[in-house]
Structures are given as structure tokens and as C-alpha cells.
Amino acid sequence: MTKDSETDHDHTDHTTDRTDRVATAEATVPPSSERTTDLRPGADNCYKCTACDTSCPVAEVDDEFPGPKFQGPEQWRLKRSEDTDIDESITSCSNCMRCDSACPSGVPLSQMHNTARGEYVEGMSKLSREYVRNRILANYGRLARIGSRVPRLTNFVMSNRVTKWFNERLLGIASEREFPAFATQTFGEWYEERGGPQIESEDRRIAYFHGDYSNFNTPEVAKALVRVFEAFGYEVVVPEQRCSGTPMFANGMLEDARRAAEFNVDTLSALVEEGYDVVCSCTSCSMALRQEYPELFDFEGTEQVAAHTYEALEYLRLHEDLDGALSESEVDGEHPELAYHAPCHARNQGLHRQALELFRELDGVAIEDVGDSCSGISGTYGWKSEKYDYSMEIAEEMFEHMEDADGTTGLTECPTCAMQMEHGTGYEIDHPLEVIEKAVV
Amino acid sequence: MAISEDVVVIGGGLAGSVGALSAARTGASVRLISHKESTLRHASGLIDVLGYPNGGEQPVVNPFDALDELPTGHPYSVVGASGVRDGLALFDEITGDLYVGGHTDRNALVPTQQGTVKPTARYPRSMAAGLASDDREMLLVGFESLSDFDAPLAADHLEAAGVPFESRGVTVRFPADLRADAKLTRFATALERARTVRALAETIEPHLDGAERVGVPALLGEDDAAAVRADLESRLGVSVFELPGGPPSLPGVRLADRLFEALDSAGVHVSTGVPVVGYEAEEDRITSVLVDRGSHAPHPYHAREFVLATGGLVGKGIDSDRNGVREPIFDCHVPHPEDRYDWFLDEAFGDHPFARFGVIPDDELRPVDNQGDPEFENLRAAGSVLGGANIAAEKSGSGISLATGTLAGRLTREAI
Known part of the structure; x- marks a missing residue:
């Protein structure tokens, strides 16, 4: 060891406390116990490998969208040093969170996007068409509470061509989409x-x-x-x-x-x-x-x-032993071939293969994975007129794989992925719980 | 308790994937747990076995002739030449016509985007026409907005390295309307449309000037790469090849996709998006690994045999802070000098001790403790988590992953 490094060694020993904290911030994946609303450690973890950008379904089709790396760590850093406004492109992020599952360095990209988007929307004109439309889409549940009181009437009105025209022109809600029907009994x-x-x-x-x-x-x-x-x-x-x-x-x-x-x-x-x-x-x-x-x-x-x-x-x-229960049961011919799409949000929870694993062992059911692409609708994203085409382009691969599948029934856990799957193929879409119900109840 | 397999493999890179495939050969149930999408997506796609055994200037001609020169404790000394061959054989079987190089034991010399020549054992078919041992005149084509690759510089660099052919470079505008900072993946997707390939051929054609082969950065299509390259070749009337480069790397993405297809058709259960953070054991046998699921108490995945393939210091299978170096899941013994100033040398490109940090295997690839006894009866290690090799200097990373992954998988299925 050289003399220089020895001096350096002595010097750094006095600052162990401070540097230990830095070392923690650099640790692999912040375990959930160390999760924080401070975005600094996450931003520092980004080494610009672009894994997030190349996994982003929106960036793949929307050339105006700079990608998650900019929306997350880069924008966060820009905000730190100067009084820069959040870039409008944050509203093009569909919140699919594919960037989170791509990042090898534990950068909390979706958390950064959510935070930035909140800040951007705060500064938006509350009278703008986009704000009003987004507020309506985001608060679907509140409208559903009212609409579902008179489900038949609401369904009639919402599927009406005049309503669709009005929604498209006045609000910017894609008229190609069918509003999901309200059940007659909630x-x-x-x-x-x-x-x-x-x-x-x-x-x-x-x-x-x-x-x-x-x-x-x-x-x-x-x-x-x-x-x-x-x-x-x-x-x-x-x-x-x-x-x-x-x-x-x-x-x-x-x-x-x-x-x-x-x-x-x-x-x-x-x-x-x-x-x-x-x-x-x-x-x-x-x-x-x-x-x-x-x-x-x-x-x-x-x-x-x-x-x-x-x-x-x-x-x-x-x-419970769900695996065991399913491998010992069978479903009679109602579900011949299920074309399964794993929702992006299942991916981040490590759950995107569980339906495949379970139903491959279930007699009477054949299940086929329709690939790892995003369905493109991402909740409200695909409902926006200006995003509709992108949404369908993202979904192209999924639609193709669904068409290739033997059956005409789709399967997914996510209600809006289901809407998109139905929209693109006309298939009936089931939820894995409905299959399990048939097997074990 | 319900999630249970014969074998759990931790790590979704090359070592983990072939480990899982090797373990699944005789019908064992196998789960592969990968924290994130495969880091192969960042890899060059080249499969190096051994280029520079002792940090020498000249690459070895035949890696198999140089295995004996490696220091004791090197992973290749555990698996032996036959282990390396087994690993390559499994890789060839998995990748089929996506890769070439299996016709010889000798290293191929593949030009890179930096204008260096890399000794490698297997390479994507898309790079085959670029080999430096071929004496055909070469034109390298770069694109204005892709600043990572400077074609004229790379061509000069190749000539300076003494390649046996003339090499020129030209930078052109990519013939599609892409934003200035577009990633390679957008170029690749654009080229999956025939009109972009046609326009690219028209852009390159005036620069050919007698060149018999054309090299471009690895961006010729993502899902349909062979067809994109064939189309471009027929339009230009010369061979076209890809040059490997840094992330994002399409050859890496294609390899990761191919491995995933193989895993899926072998019936391997794949869990991603969640990290393994610990384990449960009874005496000297691991009974489950614990997976972090957000705020929850970690969830157990049970198995009879386990394979650790979490990578090295870069892949985060080996962790360090200023107090020490450790293997974070099982806390396997990782020998390292107590004084952290002995972990590295002053010369930036020196033979740093840290490059060899990792777990130490016994002859059945089980990590051992500081007494030389296996840490656990049923844990084997594969890939860069193993110590003893300076993979970056030796150019041996992929070969070690294949050889140790294949052997760990075989020993695991034999132990069941």
C-alpha cells in the first residue's frame, strides 16, 4: 500500500458515518423496508443503461415521447438545480411501470413519474379540455356510482353514437371505444x-x-x-x-x-x-x-x-394448496383454449406467470401466453383520442398472438387489458378467478 | 407452502438460464427467479470462452490450449475442458441457427463498434460476415444521431490493429424520421418495415465503392433480424453484418428472448420482478428461499436443490461496502483482504484483486466456508458469482457461465 492511500484511509475513517449512508443508498435494490419518499437515492442509482427506455411501450411507438429515463432521474435532476417546469411529455407516460421491472439498479421510476405528473397537473389550467377529460377518466368510479343506479339507461346513452360524437369532439375521448356496460346488479x-x-x-x-x-x-x-x-x-x-x-x-x-x-x-x-x-x-x-x-x-x-x-x-x-387443488380438478369443456395476457402491473409484483403455471396443470383447460407486450390501453391512456392510435399500435403484437391462439376466449387479471383484448379481437375475456371457480367450487 | 419445486435457480442471466435448462433435462420441476429483466439485454451477445488467460497483449488462438495456464481456483479448473465443452454444446442446442462458431475450437475475431477485435467462441450469425480473419474489403456505416458509434474512427482503429483488409467508415443520415436521441430499439423497429430497409440500401449504396461487406451497429431488426439483414444484403449485393456494442444491445435482447423461449418450452417456471432476499434452512440444507414482495413478510419458494447464479460485483450477486465484501442472500464465504486498500491496485487497468472476488466452490460447485466445507449440502453456484476469475480481463465471462451453469444444473438433477 502506498503512503498516499494510507493518508486517504486515515482521512476517510473520520467520516465513516456519512459515507455509510451513501453506501446504503447505492445498495442493490432498496429493500421495501428502506423505501422512502426521498427520490435522491433512486436518481443517483441511475447509470443510464437505457434498459427502461428500451422496455417502454409508449417510447416504442410515440416518437415524441423521450422515455422513462428522462421522465424520471433526468427530469428530477433538472428540477433540482434550476427552476425548470415539468415537461409536458410526462402526460404521455401511460403508467404501465414496465420501466420499474426493467431497471437493474433499483431506480423508482414509476414513483418519480407519479410525482412529476402530479406536479405538472397541479400547474395545468383547470379549465383546459385535457384537464377536464383526464379528471373525468380518472374519476370513472364516481360516475359509475351514479350511472349504475340506472344501468340500462346509462348503457343506452353511453353506447349512443351521439354521446360518442360528443365525447370525442368536446372531451377528446376516443369514439372508437365502447363504454363498458354497467351490470344490472352491482x-x-x-x-x-x-x-x-x-x-x-x-x-x-x-x-x-x-x-x-x-x-x-x-x-x-x-x-x-x-x-x-x-x-x-x-x-x-x-x-x-x-x-x-x-x-x-x-x-x-x-x-x-x-x-x-x-x-x-x-x-x-x-x-x-x-x-x-x-x-x-x-x-x-x-x-x-x-x-x-x-x-x-x-x-x-x-x-x-x-x-x-x-x-x-x-x-x-x-x-392454501391452490396448485394441488387445481392439479386434482378439471373443468368441463367450457374453456377450451385461453389466450392469456399478463398485465404489466402483475409483472412488477412477480405475478405475471402464475395463471400460466396454475392452468397448465388444470385438466380441461389449455392456456396460451400471448406474449410479453403491453396491451396498450394502460387504464385511461387508450381512451384519449390523441393516444388511441398509439394504444392500438402497442397492442398489435398481443392482438396477433390472440388471433393465432386456437380458441376465442381471452384471459387476464386486469379489467382495462380485458377491454383492449376484447376491442381488438372481439373475444370474450375471462378472469382467472372465473376459471378457478369452475374448477374448485 | 404450496409454491414448491424440485429446483430453484436464482438469477436470470446466462448462467441461471442454462442452469435451469440443464436441471430440467430429466423432467425435474424447476423455477427460475430473476429480480429484473435479464441483464443479457445489456450484453454484447458474444459468447467468449477465453481470450486473454493471463492479461497478455495477444489473444489466445485456442481457448482449450490455454485452460491449463489459468491460476488455481479458477472456475474452469473446477469444471475442466469437458465441462466447457458441455456448456457450449448446450448453448449450441438452445440457440440453433441464431449463433455460429461451433465448427471450431479456435477463437473467432469479431470487430466491435469501438474498432477493436474481440476473441470469442460463439457469435450471432448476424456478425459472421464481419470476422477480422476474412480479407474482404469492409465499409462501416454509422448514423448521425447515434453518437456511440463513429464509423470512420472505428475503421481507422481496425486498420491500426493490423486487420488483413481495407476498412473505411462513413456516417450517414438514418432514412427514417426518428427523434435525435432515439434509442437503438427504435432504429431496429423502423427497419422491420421494408420501406426503411429499401431507403437504407439506397443511402449506403453510393458509398460502397468496391467494398465487399458492410458493417452497421447491431440494430438490424429486433424480432425479425435475419429477414432484415437478408433484405438489405440482397438490395446491396454484398454481405452485411452487425457490430456488437454497449447497452441497449439488440443481440443481447435476441439472446435473452431465445433463452426465455427455451425455458418456457422446457416447462421451467419463471418468476421475475421480485428479488430473493434470504432463505430458510434446516441444519445444512436450505428448505426455501425468501422473495421480497413489496411491504410483505418475504414469501418462501420451496425446493430440494438450489442454484445461485446472481452474478458478480456488477450483477450484484456480490455486494460490497467499505466494511467488507459479501454474498448477500446466503452470506456464503467470500475471501477478501481485511484492509479494503488491498482490494485494488493503483493502476486503473491493473490486475485488481476485486475482479476475482466471489464465492469459492468445491468440486461439485457448492460454495464453501472458510474451512473449505460446503456452506449447504444443496446449494450450488454458477456464473460470475464464483470467484477466482478476472472475467473482464480474460474475456471468459460467458464461457464460465455456460460451463458452470450446465454442470450445476446436471449435479442438481442428479442429486434429486
Whole structure:
């Protein structure tokens, strides 16, 4: 060892405290226990490998979109040193979070995007068409509460050509899209009508976070969850709840998201206290509760709810022998060939292969993966007139693989991926829980 | 308790992928857990076995002749020449016509985007026409907005390296409307449209001037690369090849995709997006690895045998801070000098001790403790997490991954 380095050594020893903190910030992946709302360590972790940019489905088709690396660490750094406004291109990020699963260095890209988008939207004119349209799309659940009171009338109006023309011209909502029909009976109404939980249990109890879509539009998915969990001996309670916030994050409506999240955390944390785990049937809902809430908010109980939130299949695989149950059952011919699309948000939770793994072992069902592309709709992204074409271009690969599949039934956990799959192919789209219901109930 | 397989492989790079494929050969159930998308997406796509055994100036002609020169404790000394051959054979089987080089033991010399010549054992078919041992006149074509690759400089650099052919470089405008900072992937996607290939051929054609082969950065298509290159070749009437470069690397993406297809058709369960953060053990056997799932208590994945293929210091399979160097999942023994000023040399390109840091395997690839005994009965290690090799200097990373991954997979399935 040279004299120089020895001097350096002595010198640095005095500053161990400070440098140890830096060393932590540079650690591989910040474990969830070290998660922070401070974006500095994440920005510093970026070594500009561009894995995020090359995994971004929007950047692949929209040449105006600079990509996640700019939206995340680079923009964050620009903001630090000068008084720079958030670039408008942040509104083109669809919040699919593919960048998160691509980054080899633990940069919290989606958290940076959510934060930047919130800041950008704060500065937007509240009277602009884009703001009004985005607010409406982000708050779909509030409108659904009203619309579903008179489902037949709402369905008639929303599928009306005049309404579509009006939406396109006045609001910038793509007229090519069919508004999802409201069910004549919501899941909540059904659940109440059947008299709530059919099983009471001290050690097997879950609180079902169904989200708005399966409540108002696809109650058969929510009913399947209840029946499947009851078949495994679970008490299923359905607490009052608001939108998970996913479409609000994606549109930078952080105040709306905050209100919804606070309500949900308040209700769910009380149940977690009583020994209930929170279970979601939508992978974006589970993503919001367990990742986005703690990244963006700090209400009392946020971490506790996150720590007890699961996606439905994930929960049953961990706590029950779902694999065993399925490999011993069979489904009669109703589901000949399922074309499965894994939602991007399932990917980030390590869940994007579970339906394939489970159903490959299930007799009477054939399942085919339609590839690893994004479905392109990303919640509200594909509903915007100016994004519709990009949305369909992103989905092209998925549509092709679906067309190549033997059957005409699609399968996915995500309600908006399902909309896109149906929109592009005309297939009927099921949820994995509906298949499990047929096998084990 | 329900998530359970015969074998769990941790790490989705080259070593982990071939480890999983090798383990799955006789029908064992295998799960591969990868924290993120494969880091192969950043790799050049070249499969080096051994280029510079002792940091010498001249590459070795035949890696198999130089295996004996390697220091004791090198992973190749554990697997032996037959282990290297087994690894390459499995790779050839998996990659099929995507790769060439298997006709000989000798190193091929592949020109890179930097204008260097890299000794390598296997290379993508798309690079075959560029070999430096071929004496045909070469034209390198770069694109204005792709500043990573300077074609005239690379051509000069090749000539200065003494290649047996004339080499020229030209920079042209890419014939598609791409933003100024567009990534390679956008060029690749643009070239999957026939009209862009036609326009590119028209752009290059006036510069040919007798050149018998044309090299471009590796961006000739992503999913349909062979067809894009064939189309360009037929329009230009000369051979076309790709030059390997840094990330994002399409040859790396294509290799990662091919490995994933192989894993999927072998029935290997693949979990990505979640890191392995710990394990559970009974006496000297690991019973499960624990996977971080957001805020949760880590979830267990049970298996009878485990393979550690998490990479080295760069891949984060080996972690360090100023207090020491460690293997973060199982805390396997990683020998290193106590004084961190002994971890490196003053010369930037010296033979740094840190380059060889990693776990030490026994003759069955089980990481051993400081007494030389296996840390666990049922844990094997493969790839860059193994110590003893300076893979960057030797150009041996892929070969070590293939050889140790293949052997670890075989020993694992034999142990079940």
C-alpha cells in the first residue's frame, strides 16, 4: 500500500458515518423496508443503461415521447438545480411501470413519474379540455356510482353514437371505444342481498378490495372471488371502499388519489387490526395498495395495509394448496383454449406467470401466453383520442398472438387489458378467478 | 407452502438460464427467479470462452490450449475442458441457427463498434460476415444521431490493429424520421418495415465503392433480424453484418428472448420482478428461499436443490461496502483482504484483486466456508458469482457461465 492511500484511509475513517449512508443508498435494490419518499437515492442509482427506455411501450411507438429515463432521474435532476417546469411529455407516460421491472439498479421510476405528473397537473389550467377529460377518466368510479343506479339507461346513452360524437369532439375521448356496460346488479348489491359473509372464521378471514370495475361492470369476477375463497373456508368481508387510485395516479390527479387512498387505508387498516388480510382481484388495485400508497402517502396505517395486501391467486398459492387443488380438478369443456395476457402491473409484483403455471396443470383447460407486450390501453391512456392510435399500435403484437391462439376466449387479471383484448379481437375475456371457480367450487 | 419445486435457480442471466435448462433435462420441476429483466439485454451477445488467460497483449488462438495456464481456483479448473465443452454444446442446442462458431475450437475475431477485435467462441450469425480473419474489403456505416458509434474512427482503429483488409467508415443520415436521441430499439423497429430497409440500401449504396461487406451497429431488426439483414444484403449485393456494442444491445435482447423461449418450452417456471432476499434452512440444507414482495413478510419458494447464479460485483450477486465484501442472500464465504486498500491496485487497468472476488466452490460447485466445507449440502453456484476469475480481463465471462451453469444444473438433477 502506498503512503498516499494510507493518508486517504486515515482521512476517510473520520467520516465513516456519512459515507455509510451513501453506501446504503447505492445498495442493490432498496429493500421495501428502506423505501422512502426521498427520490435522491433512486436518481443517483441511475447509470443510464437505457434498459427502461428500451422496455417502454409508449417510447416504442410515440416518437415524441423521450422515455422513462428522462421522465424520471433526468427530469428530477433538472428540477433540482434550476427552476425548470415539468415537461409536458410526462402526460404521455401511460403508467404501465414496465420501466420499474426493467431497471437493474433499483431506480423508482414509476414513483418519480407519479410525482412529476402530479406536479405538472397541479400547474395545468383547470379549465383546459385535457384537464377536464383526464379528471373525468380518472374519476370513472364516481360516475359509475351514479350511472349504475340506472344501468340500462346509462348503457343506452353511453353506447349512443351521439354521446360518442360528443365525447370525442368536446372531451377528446376516443369514439372508437365502447363504454363498458354497467351490470344490472352491482357486486355490492349482490353481496348484500345474499346476506354478507357465509362463513365466519377467526383464522381464515379476508377483506375483499374489489375496486370499482368488478363492482359496477364485471360482478361475476367479484362473485367468483367470494365463492372461491369461501370454498377454501375463508370468511370474506367486503368493506366500503373507493377507487384504488390507479387511474388518478396515471392522470396526475394526486389530490383525488389522496382522498380515495385515505378512505381506503382508514377502512382497511381497521380490518387488518382485526386479523383480516386484504385481497384484490385486480393486479393494478393490489399494486396501488401495496406499492403506490406507501410511495406517495403517509397516512397512519398505510404501511400496515400494504404489508397485508395480496392479489387473489397469489394469496391462495401462499396460504392454501391452490396448485394441488387445481392439479386434482378439471373443468368441463367450457374453456377450451385461453389466450392469456399478463398485465404489466402483475409483472412488477412477480405475478405475471402464475395463471400460466396454475392452468397448465388444470385438466380441461389449455392456456396460451400471448406474449410479453403491453396491451396498450394502460387504464385511461387508450381512451384519449390523441393516444388511441398509439394504444392500438402497442397492442398489435398481443392482438396477433390472440388471433393465432386456437380458441376465442381471452384471459387476464386486469379489467382495462380485458377491454383492449376484447376491442381488438372481439373475444370474450375471462378472469382467472372465473376459471378457478369452475374448477374448485 | 404450496409454491414448491424440485429446483430453484436464482438469477436470470446466462448462467441461471442454462442452469435451469440443464436441471430440467430429466423432467425435474424447476423455477427460475430473476429480480429484473435479464441483464443479457445489456450484453454484447458474444459468447467468449477465453481470450486473454493471463492479461497478455495477444489473444489466445485456442481457448482449450490455454485452460491449463489459468491460476488455481479458477472456475474452469473446477469444471475442466469437458465441462466447457458441455456448456457450449448446450448453448449450441438452445440457440440453433441464431449463433455460429461451433465448427471450431479456435477463437473467432469479431470487430466491435469501438474498432477493436474481440476473441470469442460463439457469435450471432448476424456478425459472421464481419470476422477480422476474412480479407474482404469492409465499409462501416454509422448514423448521425447515434453518437456511440463513429464509423470512420472505428475503421481507422481496425486498420491500426493490423486487420488483413481495407476498412473505411462513413456516417450517414438514418432514412427514417426518428427523434435525435432515439434509442437503438427504435432504429431496429423502423427497419422491420421494408420501406426503411429499401431507403437504407439506397443511402449506403453510393458509398460502397468496391467494398465487399458492410458493417452497421447491431440494430438490424429486433424480432425479425435475419429477414432484415437478408433484405438489405440482397438490395446491396454484398454481405452485411452487425457490430456488437454497449447497452441497449439488440443481440443481447435476441439472446435473452431465445433463452426465455427455451425455458418456457422446457416447462421451467419463471418468476421475475421480485428479488430473493434470504432463505430458510434446516441444519445444512436450505428448505426455501425468501422473495421480497413489496411491504410483505418475504414469501418462501420451496425446493430440494438450489442454484445461485446472481452474478458478480456488477450483477450484484456480490455486494460490497467499505466494511467488507459479501454474498448477500446466503452470506456464503467470500475471501477478501481485511484492509479494503488491498482490494485494488493503483493502476486503473491493473490486475485488481476485486475482479476475482466471489464465492469459492468445491468440486461439485457448492460454495464453501472458510474451512473449505460446503456452506449447504444443496446449494450450488454458477456464473460470475464464483470467484477466482478476472472475467473482464480474460474475456471468459460467458464461457464460465455456460460451463458452470450446465454442470450445476446436471449435479442438481442428479442429486434429486
